[in-house]
Amino acid sequence: MSTSTLPKRTSPFCAVMSQRRRLKTTPPPTPVNFSITPLSPLHPTTPPKEESSSSTSFRSRTQRSLTPSLLDLAALDDGDWHTLGLSRSELSLLHTLPTGQTFRWRRTGPSQFTGVVGPYLLSLKHADGDDDPSGRIHFFLHNSSDAASTRAALSDYLNVEISLTALWRGFSAADPRFDEIARRFDGGARVLRQDPVECVFQFLCSSNNNIARIEKMVGVLSSFGEHLGTVGGFHFHEFPTLERLSAVTEQQLREAGFGYRAKYIVGAVKALQAKPGGGVEWLASLRSLDLHDVLDALCSLPGVGPKVAACIALFSLDQHHAIPVDTHVWQIATRYFIPELSGTQLTPKLCARVADIFIARFGKYAGWAQNVLFIGDLPSQKALLPAQLLANKKSKSAKRKRSNRKFKLE
Secondary structure, three states: OOOOOOOOOOOOOOOOOOHHHHOOOOOOOOOOOOOOOOOOOOOOOOOOOOOOOOOOOOOOOOOOOOOOOHHHHHHHHHOOEEEOOOOOOOOOHHHHOOOOOOOOOEEEEOOEEEEEEOOEEEEEEEOOOOOOOOOOEEEEEOOOOOHHHHHHHHHHHOOOOOOHHHHHHHHHHHOHHHHHHHHHHOOOOOOOOOOHHHHHHHHHHHOOOOHHHHHHHHHHHHOOOOEEEEEOOEEEEOOOOHHHHOOOOHHHHHHOOOOOHHHHHHHHHHHHHOOOOOHHHHHHHHHHOOHHHHHHHHOOOOOOOHHHHHHHHHHHOOOOOOOOOOHHHHHHHHHHOOHHHOOOOOOHHHHHHHHHHHHHHHHHHHHHHHHHHHHHOOHHHHOOOOHHHHHHHHHHHHHHHHHHHHHHHO
C-alpha cells in the first residue's frame, strides 16, 4: 500500500496503560441484579452512602433484571429481521463489538449482540445455516419501525463504505504476520465510526481500568440518557447529551465507583460545552483535520492523554492511521517488527517510532491493521491458533526470557 498519500506525520504520543489492551476472555455476560439508586439528575435524591465493595459501588439506574423481558424475547422470536448486506468476512460481530472499541454492546444470544446506535435500540446477528453460508448480518429493531433510517445510522456506525476485503488484501501483502491472522479470522474485524461524544466518555472511563468496571461505568453514564428498552435482561439507554451530563456531579460519580475519573468526566463536559459552537460541533469538526492537530485538540480535554486521544481519533474521528500505543502494542511491535528492542522500556520516543512503523508498513489505514494484530493477540483468539504455531511461539518466548535474564545478570 502506497504511503505517498499519507496524512501529516504523527507527533510523538504514548501512554503506557489502557484497558483496551488488557482485555481478557470472558463468557457471555450473565445479567446481574443491581438495586436501583436513581443517580440521574432527572430524578434527584439523597446520594447513597459510599460502599467498599466493588460489586456494589456501581449501583445505578441501569438495573439488570434477572428475568429477561418476555416481550423483547417474543419480538425477537417473531423474526422481523432486516438484512444489512454485510457478509461475515466484512463484519464479524465477535471480532468487532467486544474487542475494546466500545463498551455498550451486550451479548444477548449465541451469535447475537444488542446495543444502541444513536436513538435506535437494535440487535445484530449473523445468518446461520446452509441458506446463507456467507453469514450475512441481520438487524432487529426494538424501539422503531423505521428500518431505512436505522439502516443508514448503522451503516455509518459500521463504516460500511470501507471495503474490508480490499484493505486486508493489501495488509496481507505487506506483512506476513497480518496474513497469518487474516487466514485464521477470514476477515470481519472492522473499525467502528462511533459518535464522538459517546466515544470520548467511554475512553475516559477506560483509563487504568478493567473491562468489567468500564462496562459498569459506561452503563452508569448511559443511564442519564433516555431509556430505550430492555433486551435479555439488560436495560439500554440513548447516550446522554452534554446538557444532561452537565447536571451530573463529581460526588455522584465518585459514589458510583468512578474514583479519580469522576473529576475528569465532569471537567470534560464543561470543557466541551465551552468549545466554539459547542462540544458536538467541535468534535465533529476534528474529522477534517490532520491527525497531529486532532490529537493536540483532544488532549486539551481534562483526563485525555495521548493514548486515549489516539483511541478516540481512530474509533470516532475518521483518523484511520491513528495508532494507540501502549505496552500491549509495544509487545506486538517488538515481537514482530523490531525484535532488537525486545525488553527495552517503552518511552514516548519509542511510541512515536512504533506508530511510524505501522504507518510505513500499512499505509493510511494503519490503525485498522494494528487493531487486527491486537485482536489476534487476545487470549480468546489465540485459542484458534494451530497447536504447532502455539508451540513455536512459546519456544520463542522462552528463548527471549532466557536472553533477557542473561542480559540482566551481565
